[in-house]
Amino acid sequence: METIDFGHGVPPMSRLVYGAWRLADDHDRSLSHVVEKVEACLDQGITTFDHADIYGDYECEALFGRALHGHSTLKQKMQIVTKCDIMLVSPDKFPRRRTKHYDTSAAHIRDSVENSLRRLGVEVIDMLLIHRPDPFTDHHETGGTLDALIAEGKIRGAGVSNFMPWDVDLLQSAMQNPILTNQIEISLLNKSAFTNGQIATAQRQAMPLMAWSPLGGGELFMPGSEVGKRIMPRLTELGQDQGVAAEAVALAWLLAHPARIMPVVGTNSMGRIRHISDALNVELDRETWFELWALSEGAEVP
Numbered sequence: 374m375e376t377i378d379f380g381h382g383v384p385p386m387s388r389l390v391y392g393a394w395r396l397a398d399d400h401d402r403s404l405s406h407v408v409e410k411v412e413a414c415l416d417q418g419i420t421t422f423d424h425a426d427i428y429g430d431y432e433c434e435a436l437f438g439r440a441l442h443g444h445s446t447l448k449q450k451m452q453i454v455t456k457c458d459i460m461l462v463s464p465d466k467f468p469r470r471r472t473k474h475y476d477t478s479a480a481h482i483r484d485s486v487e488n489s490l491r492r493l494g495v496e497v498i499d500m501l502l503i504h505r506p507d508p509f510t511d512h513h514e515t516g517g518t519l520d521a522l523i524a525e526g527k528i529r530g531a532g533v534s535n536f537m538p539w540d541v542d543l544l545q546s547a548m549q550n551p552i553l554t555n556q557i558e559i560s561l562l563n564k565s566a567f568t569n570g571q572i573a574t575a576q577r578q579a580m581p582l583m584a585w586s587p588l589g590g591g592e593l594f595m596p597g598s599e600v601g602k603r604i605m606p607r608l609t610e611l612g613q614d615q616g617v618a619a620e621a622v623a624l625a626w627l628l629a630h631p632a633r634i635m636p637v638v639g640t641n642s643m644g645r646i647r648h649i650s651d652a653l654n655v656e657l658d659r660e661t662w663f664e665l666w667a668l669s670e671g672a673e674v675p
């Protein structure tokens with residue numbers, strides 16, 4: 374598996390990442406099934422796992438950590454990404470919280486990191502992302518805290534998620550360490566990052582991007598969805614030509630782009646997990662790339 378080398382003391386991460394957002398939604402939430410999914414990823418060289426404190430109403434990190442307890446050889450092979458700053462209304466976990474909000478204060482970031490370390494059962498987080506830009510941010514406080522956590526060895530590197538280029542600039546202006554990635558929504562369902570400056574700016578800065586919901590959360594394959602109706606038949610046909618499933622073609626569409634996009638795949642299906650890395654073997658030429666763009670858009674480029 375190709376890896377992305379972020380440098381700056383962060384271990385290389387696999388080009389394809391497995392996302393844990395839906396881990397607690399699986400009909401089988403047993404620890405052995407989580408291990409089965411992790412092993413299926415590692416077998417293909419998918420060594421990077423994406424979490425957030427809030428996933429599964431604050432349960433996914435703990436589920437993952439419990440499943441991997443006692444599996445130190447598996448843990449040694451993986452890199453952990455997690456996130457903080459979204460404050461969910463959760464009557465069970467935070468009965469006094471009234472309003473969903475963001476918190477990029479030093480106190481919250483530190484608290485969230487300590488909780489993630491404990492829940493995941495690891496000693497260091499390989500990359501911590503600020504989950505969403507906080508309109509109430511004190512960038513000096515946030516940036517200083519991320520630098521301090523790196524210096525203290527709690528996290529190896531820092532990145533952001535859902536940031537616009539100006540949000541990245543603001544936080545970077547208050548940090549010694551580089552912001553290593555921006556995790557944003559990119560797929561044949563949502564192509565806005567190609568035109569809103571997020572991808573262009575990352576390319577100029579040579580910053581690899583992580584793409585969340587790279588399969589459009591499944592919508593690309595739903596015959597009931599407008600985009601699914603247009604694009605699914607062609608994805609399937611292209612896949613058949615190369616001996617892979619339609620999902621591999623949708624992921625290959627992201628991999629083909631020069632920005633070094635790292636798709637973060639969230640399927641819970643064992644059948645699909647075992648074939649995520651098929652995407653690396655798909656070849657898409659420029660014209661086919663634009664054909665899929667046009668099917669997604671419902672119109673050819675101007």
Ligand SMILES: NC(=O)c1ccc[n+]([C@@H]2O[C@H](COP(=O)([O-])OP(=O)(O)OC[C@H]3O[C@@H](n4cnc5c(N)ncnc54)[C@H](OP(=O)(O)O)[C@@H]3O)[C@@H](O)[C@H]2O)c1
Pocket residue numbers: 391392393394395423424504534535556557584585586587588589590591592594595620637638639640641642645
């Ligand atoms: N930073 C952020 O703000 C943010 C936001 C959202 C997500 N994320 C990250 O991105 C990861 C991936 O997100 P995601 O789960 O939305 O990504 P995704 O891989 O685009 O979507 C996965 C969903 O698509 C379904 N699916 C895939 N192929 C399908 C098919 N052929 N037919 C029907 N359904 C199909 C899967 O169902 P099955 O399980 O049945 O395969 C699953 O529900 C998350 O786990 C998380 O780590 C980050």
